[in-house]
Amino acid sequence: GAVVSQHPSWVICKSGTSVKIECRSLDFQATTMFWYRQFPKQSLMLMATSNEGSKATYEQGVEKDKFLINHASLTLSTLTVTSAHPEDSSFYICSALGLAGNEQFFGPGTRLTVL
Amino acid sequence: GQNIDQPTEMTATEGAIVQINCTYQTSGFNGLFWYQQHAGEAPTFLSYNVLDGLEEKGRFSSFLSRSKGYSYLLLKELQMKDSASYLCAVKKTSFQKLVFGTGTRLLVSP
Numbered sequence: 599g600a601v602v603s604q605h606p607s608w609v610i611c612k613s614g615t616s617v618k619i620e621c622r623s624l625d626f627q628a629t630t631m632f633w634y635r636q637f638p639k640q641s642l643m644l645m646a647t648s649n650e651g652s653k654a655t656y657e658q659g660v661e662k663d664k665f666l667i668n669h670a671s672l673t674l675s676t677l678t679v680t681s682a683h684p685e686d687s688s689f690y691i692c693s694a695l696g697l698a699g700n701e702q703f704f705g706p707g708t709r710l711t712v713l
Numbered sequence: 714g715q716n717i718d719q720p721t722e723m724t725a726t727e728g729a730i731v732q733i734n735c736t737y738q739t740s741g742f743n744g745l746f747w748y749q750q751h752a753g754e755a756p757t758f759l760s761y762n763v764l765d766g767l768e769e770k771g772r773f774s775s776f777l778s779r780s781k782g783y784s785y786l787l788l789k790e791l792q793m794k795d796s797a798s799y800l801c802a803v804k805k806t807s808f809q810k811l812v813f814g815t816g817t818r819l820l821v822s823p
Contacts, residue, residue: 639818642813647808695809
């Protein structure tokens with residue numbers, strides 16, 4: 599149990615386009631999901647906390663108009679990178695908070711490359 | 714602010730024991746996790762400490778001292794497949810979010 603999927607697993611796009619990444623909890627409902635970004639050889643940096651039915655809470659320094667988060671259902675959160683630029687190229691990982699509210703279950707990650 | 718520090722890199726030999734330290738300064742502490750991450754993959758859960766002391770799980774053990782803001786992950790009987798990055802993460806009381814440390818890349822050699 600407690601499986602989280604992400605789609606796509608990798609994406610290459612042109613500068614200026616928008617990219618949507620989906621995060622799904624497959625066998626449990628998650629009222630809270632998290633989005634992280636990881637640059638090469640660095641640790642995970644929390645971008646935002648996504649809450650079902652309400653606005654996401656963004657970490658300091660993360661542009662909410664550039665990284666749009668929609669938590670439309672108890673099993674799906676989406677991250678849209680708008681007007682992507684090469685510096686947005688990174689590994690994006692989501693996680694879903696388990697029912698006990700204790701442990702986060704991580705998705706497999708999405709590698710974004712912006713040309 | 715919050716600081717969560719780990720050594721950047723460590724090397725060890727197959728069959729040996731290695732200890733990876735994590736020191737933290739943060740408000741709203743609600744537990745500490747250790748994760749393993751292989752390159753290009755998502756983190757996988759190793760251990761969770763919320764109270765002081767040692768938690769043992771097979772070849773892996775984790776220790777926490779809340780008063781000292783200190784934790785370590787102990788890996789015994791190292792195997793080549795243990796070569797990975799090890800991340801400690803502090804769970805915050807606010808929104809149950811995790812703040813990750815800088816990560817330690819462990820290289821196990823024959």
